[in-house]
Amino acid sequence: MAVVAISDYKFPSKSRQELYGDDQLVHLWWKGNPYFVAASCFRFPKAMPFGDLVELCKGFFSADPDLDPTAFDSVQWVIDDKPVTPDLGASLEANGVGHKSLVQFSI
Amino acid sequence: MTVPTQKPARKLTMQQRYAALTHDLDWDPTYVAEEEIYPFTTFEGIKVHDWSKWEDPFRLTVEAYNKYQAEKDRRLYAVLDGFAQSQGQLSLTEGRYMNAMKIFLQGIPSGEYQAHRNFSHLARYFNGPGARFASLCQSMDELRHAQTEIHTLSHYNKYFGGMHDWNKMSDRVWYLSVPKSFFDDAGTAGPFEWLIAIGFSFEYLLTNLLFVPFMSGAAFNGDLPTMTFGFSAQSDESRHMTLGLEGIKFMLEQDEDNLPIVQAWLDKWFWRGYRLIALVAGMMDYMLPKRVMSWKEAFELYFEEQMLNGLFKDLEYYGIKPPRHVQWAIDEKEILSHQVYWVLYQFSHAAAFTTTIPNEEDQAWLESAYPETWPVFKSVVWDKAQRVVDSGGRYFNPGLPQLCQICQIPMGFTEPGNPLVQCQRHSIYEGERYDFCSDGCQWIFDREPEKYVQAWLPVHQIYQGNCGGPTLPDVAVWYGLEPGDAGEYIGSMDHQDWLKWHASSIKEG
Numbered sequence: 001m002a003v004v005a006i007s008d009y010k011f012p013s014k015s016r017q018e019l020y021g022d023d024q025l026v027h028l029w030w031k032g033n034p035y036f037v038a039a040s041c042f043r044f045p046k047a048m049p050f051g052d053l054v055e056l057c058k059g060f061f062s063a064d065p066d067l068d069p070t071a072f073d074s075v076q077w078v079i080d081d082k083p084v085t086p087d088l089g090a091s092l093e094a095n096g097v098g099h100k101s102l103v104q105f106s107i
Numbered sequence: 108m109t110v111p112t113q114k115p116a117r118k119l120t121m122q123q124r125y126a127a128l129t130h131d132l133d134w135d136p137t138y139v140a141e142e143e144i145y146p147f148t149t150f151e152g153i154k155v156h157d158w159s160k161w162e163d164p165f166r167l168t169v170e171a172y173n174k175y176q177a178e179k180d181r182r183l184y185a186v187l188d189g190f191a192q193s194q195g196q197l198s199l200t201e202g203r204y205m206n207a208m209k210i211f212l213q214g215i216p217s218g219e220y221q222a223h224r225n226f227s228h229l230a231r232y233f234n235g236p237g238a239r240f241a242s243l244c245q246s247m248d249e250l251r252h253a254q255t256e257i258h259t260l261s262h263y264n265k266y267f268g269g270m271h272d273w274n275k276m277s278d279r280v281w282y283l284s285v286p287k288s289f290f291d292d293a294g295t296a297g298p299f300e301w302l303i304a305i306g307f308s309f310e311y312l313l314t315n316l317l318f319v320p321f322m323s324g325a326a327f328n329g330d331l332p333t334m335t336f337g338f339s340a341q342s343d344e345s346r347h348m349t350l351g352l353e354g355i356k357f358m359l360e361q362d363e364d365n366l367p368i369v370q371a372w373l374d375k376w377f378w379r380g381y382r383l384i385a386l387v388a389g390m391m392d393y394m395l396p397k398r399v400m401s402w403k404e405a406f407e408l409y410f411e412e413q414m415l416n417g418l419f420k421d422l423e424y425y426g427i428k429p430p431r432h433v434q435w436a437i438d439e440k441e442i443l444s445h446q447v448y449w450v451l452y453q454f455s456h457a458a459a460f461t462t463t464i465p466n467e468e469d470q471a472w473l474e475s476a477y478p479e480t481w482p483v484f485k486s487v488v489w490d491k492a493q494r495v496v497d498s499g500g501r502y503f504n505p506g507l508p509q510l511c512q513i514c515q516i517p518m519g520f521t522e523p524g525n526p527l528v529q530c531q532r533h534s535i536y537e538g539e540r541y542d543f544c545s546d547g548c549q550w551i552f553d554r555e556p557e558k559y560v561q562a563w564l565p566v567h568q569i570y571q572g573n574c575g576g577p578t579l580p581d582v583a584v585w586y587g588l589e590p591g592d593a594g595e596y597i598g599s600m601d602h603q604d605w606l607k608w609h610a611s612s613i614k615e616g
Contacts, residue, residue, distance in 0.1 A: 003555045004297070006150050013539050013560040015567040025570060027509045027542070034527050035488055037450050037519035040506035043570040063505045065495060100540040102531060 017099040022046060024099040026092065028057065031078075031106045035064045039102065050095045051088035053103070067107070075105040125166040133236035145234045151297040153369075154362035158235030161357045164349050165241070172244055176251060179339045183255060186335040187262065196266050200328040200396040202605030203596045206460040207394040208333060209269040210386065211321055212260045213459060214286045216253040217277040221290035222305055223249035229298050238357075241350045245306075248343040259336040267601050269459040272587035276459055279574070280586045281565035282386070282451070284515045288562060289383050293376075295558075299358060300372050306351035308376035311418070312430075314344055315409040317384050320391045323399040359425040366426050375554065377430030378547035382514035389447030392473065393465060401476035402444045411437065432547040435523060441477055442526045445484045450519045452492070453504040457579060459588060461596035464493055483526060501595050507566045512541045512559055513548035520544045536560065 003009045017024055024046050029039035040060070044053070058069035077086050079096050086095045097103060119127065136144055148155070167175075189195075199205070226246035233239045257273075264270040277283045293304035309317075322337025324330075355373075358365045388402035400408075419429045448462070455462040465473060473481040495502045508517035522530045532543040536556040543549040552559045568574050575585025583593070591600030 003557045004151055006147065006297075009557055011557065011561050013537075014563060015571075016539060019571050025567065028506075029509075029529070029531070032528055034449070034519075034521075034529070035491060035502075036504060037446070037453055037508070038517040038529060039509040039531070040504070041509050041566045041570070042506070060505055063502065065491065065498075098540070100542065102533070102542075 015100075020099075024092075024097075024101075026053075026097055027100065027102045028053075028060070029102055029104040030061055030064075031104045033064065033107070036061070039104075044092060046093040047091045049089055050086040050092060050097075053092065054088065057105075071107045072105075075107060078104045121166060125168065128168050141234065145232055147232050147298050148234055151299050151368065153299045153358055153365050155234070155358075156361055158233075158238070160360065161235045161237040162353065163237040163241045164353055165244070165346055167244060172247070175342075176247075179342070180251070180255070183259070183335050183339045187259060187332050190332050191262050195329075195331055196263060197608055198329045202267070202601045203394070203461070203463065204328045204330065204396050205263060205267045205601065206269075206462070206596070207321070207324060207390045208260055208263065208330065209267070209460040210282075210390060210394075211333075212256065212270055213273045213276050213280070213283050214386070216256045217274065218286050218290050219249045219253035219256065221294055223247075223253060225294045225301055225305070229301065232298060238354075241353070245343075245347055245350055248340075248347065252340050252343070255336055255339060259332045262332065266604065268589065268591040268599070269461075269593075271589065272459075275587040279565075280457075280459060281454070281510075282458060282516075284563065284565050285386065286383060288515050289379055292379065292558070299354075299368075302351070302354040303358075303369060303372040304376040304379070306347065307355045308351075308373060309380045310344070310347040311351040312377060312410070312414055313380045313384055314348065315413070316405055317387055318344060319409065320387055320399065320402075320405060324391065324395045327397040327399050328395060355422075355427075356425070359427070363426075370427060371554070373427065374431035375551050378432050378436075378545075378551060379514070381436050382511075382516065382544075382548065385443055385447050385514075385516065388444040389451055392444035392476070393448040393451075393462075393469070398472060398476075403440045403476065406436075406440045431550065432545075435545060435547060438523050439520070441480045442484075442521065445477070445480060446519050446521065446526075447516075449484070449488055450508075450517050453502060454508065454517070456503040456594050457583065457586075457588075459586070459592045461592075461594055461599050461601065463596040464489060464496065480526065487527065503594075507569065509542060510564045510566050511544035511548050512562055512564065513543060513551050515562065515564060516544060518542065518544045 015025070020043060022045055023043050026042050026044050027039040028042060030036055042056075054072055058072050061067050062069060077084050079086075080098075080101050082096075084096065135141075142149065223246050226242045226249060229242035230239050230246050233242060260270060277287060293301050296304060318337060318340070322334055322341075325333035325337065355369060358369050388406075391398070391400075391402050391405065415429055415433070419427065451458065451460075452462045452464075470481075470485065473485075492502045508519075510516070511518055518529055518531070520530050522528050530545055532546065532549040534541050534543070534549060534553055534556070536552075537560075539560070541552060541556075541560070543552060565574070569582055575581045596602055
C-alpha cells in the first residue's frame with residue numbers, strides 16, 4: 001500500500017548503504033541474553049574478515065561478567081536467520097553479511 | 108400618560124449566543140471554489156457531506172476561553188512563586204525523582220508545540236466552522252501547555268542537571284527521537300489522520316496513561332509545581348478528549364466509506380502512541396521514589412477497563428473494532444516497564460538523566476506489583492548489574508543499540524510468551540532491510556514504507572558522522588550534555604547536592 005499524499009511521494013532511504021561508503025551496518029545479537037538489552041549496531045567494512053568480527057565479539061560482549069570468551073570458538077553463527085559455518089578468513093560480504101544484516105549467536 | 112410598552116428583546120440562549128458569535132462568521136465562498144480555500148480535506152479519502160454536523164461541544168467564545176485560561180495561569184504562577192520562595196525543591200521525596208521530570212521536560216513541551224502548530228493548521232484548513240474553532244482552542248491550549256510546562260520546570264534547572272538544553276536535546280538525543288518522530292509522523296499526515304493520531308488516539312485513548320502517572324507522581328513526590336500544572340491542563344485535556352471523540356464520530360457518521368480508513372488510522376496510531384508511552388511505563392515503576400500505582404494497574408484501569416470495555420463498546424455501533432495488536436499490548440503489561448528501564452539503565456551514560464539499581468524498598472515494591480515477572484528480571488539482569496557495582500564498576504552497554512525503524516526505541520522488547528528473547532522482525536523494501544521491535548511496528552512500516560524509509564534513526568546518523576563526531580564524547584557534546592547530566596545516580600552531582608542540602612539543613616536545625 002502506498003502513502004496517501006497530496007503529490008508524488010518518493011524519497012530515498014536515510015540509511016541506505018551508499019551513505020556508508022565501503023562500510024555497512026551490521027547488527028550483532030547475543031540471543032537469549034537480555035543483559036544486552038538489544039542487538040548492537042556496528043559500522044564495519046564490507047571487506048572485514050569474519051574472524052575480526054569474532055575477535056571483536058570476545059571483547060565487546062565481555063561487558064557481561066559471566067562471559068567465557070572461549071565460548072566464541074564453538075558458537076553456532078546465524079546470519080539473517082540462516083545457520084552458517086563462516087569462513088573466518090573471508091570477508092563479511094563473502095560470508096553473506098549484508099547491509100543491516102543480523103548476525104546472531106547463543107551461548 | 109401612557110408609556111408605550113415595548114417588549115424587551117428576548118435574551119438569546121447560550122446555544123444561540125454561541126452560534127451568533129461563531130458559526131455566523133462563516134460564509135459560503137462565491138468568488139473561489141471551496142477546494143481552493145480548503146485544499147487538504149479531500150486527498151485522504153474521507154468523505155464529508157455536511158460540515159455543519161460537526162458540533163463544537165464546548166460552545167466557548169474567545170472571550171470566555173481567555174478568561175478561564177488567564178485565571179488558571181494566575182493560580183499556577185502563584186504556586187510557582189510560592190514554591191520558589193520557599194525552596195520547595197528541598198521537600199521533594201528524593202533527588203532522583205527529578206529524573207522523571209527531566210524526561211518530561213525534554214520530551215513533552217516540544218510535542219505540545221508541534222501539536223499547537225498542527226492544530227493551528229486545522230483551525231485554518233477545516234471546512235466547517237465548528238471544527239475550525241475547536242481546533243483553534245486546542246491550538247492555543249497546546250501552546251499554553253508548552254509554555255507553562257517550561258516555566259513550571261525552569262525552577263528546577265537552577266538545582267538539577269539535565270534540564271538546561273531540553274530544546275536542543277529534544278531535536279538530537281537518541282531517546283527523544285521517539286517522541287519527536289511520533290509528532291513528525293502525525294504532523295506530516297493529512298488533517299483527518301492527524302485528528303485520529305493526536306486528537307483521538309493520543310488525547311483520548313492514551314492520555315490518562317500519560318498524564319496521570321506524571322501528575323500523580325508529582326503529587327506523591329512533593330512536586331507541587333508539576334502537580335499544579337497538571338490540574339491547570341486537566342480541564343483542557345477533557346476538552347481535547349471531547350474533540351477527539353467528536354472528530355471520529357463525525358467521520359464515521361458522514362459516510363460509511365470512511366470506516367476502513369478510520370479503522371486503519373486507529374490501528375496505526377494506537378500502536379504508535381502505545382510504544383511512545385512505554386517510556387512512561389519505565390518512569391512510573393522505576394523512577395518515582397514514591398509510586399502511585401504500577402504501570403500494569405494503570406494500563407488495566409485506564410486502558411483495558413475504560414477504553415476497551417467502555418469506549419470501544421460504544422464505537423462498535425459504527426463498526427469500529429478494538430485496535431489491531433491490542434492483545435500484544437495487553438500481553439506486555441507485566442514486562443514492559445522492566446524492559447524499558449533496563450534500556451534506560453544501560454544507556455544512561457549517553458542520556459540527560461541518571462539511573463540506578465532499584466534499592467531494597469524499590470525491589471520490595473516491584474516484587475509486590477509484579478510477583479511473576481520481577482523475580483525473573485532481578486535474577487537475570489539486576490543481580491548481575493549489582494555484582495558489577497559491588498566490584499567497583501557500573502554496567503553501561505559498550506555499543507550502540509539496534510533501533511526499531513518505526514518507534515525508534517532500542518529493540519529490547521521481547522517475543523510474546525518469552526520475556527528473555529528480544530523480538531526481531533524485518534521487512535525488505537526495494538532491496539534494503541528494515542528492522543522492527545514488534546508485529547505492530549512492522550505492520551505500520553509495511554503499510555507506508557515510502558514514509559518510514561526516511562526515519563532519522565539516531566544510531567545510523569551517528570555512524571554517518573552527522574552527530575558531532577565518531578566517539579561517544581563527541582556525540583555527548585553535540586547532544587548538549589554537560590558533566591553531571593548522564594550516567595549513574597548514586598554519586599552523581601545531583602545526588603551529592605541532594606545529600607549536601609539535607610545534611611546542612613540538619614546541622615542548622
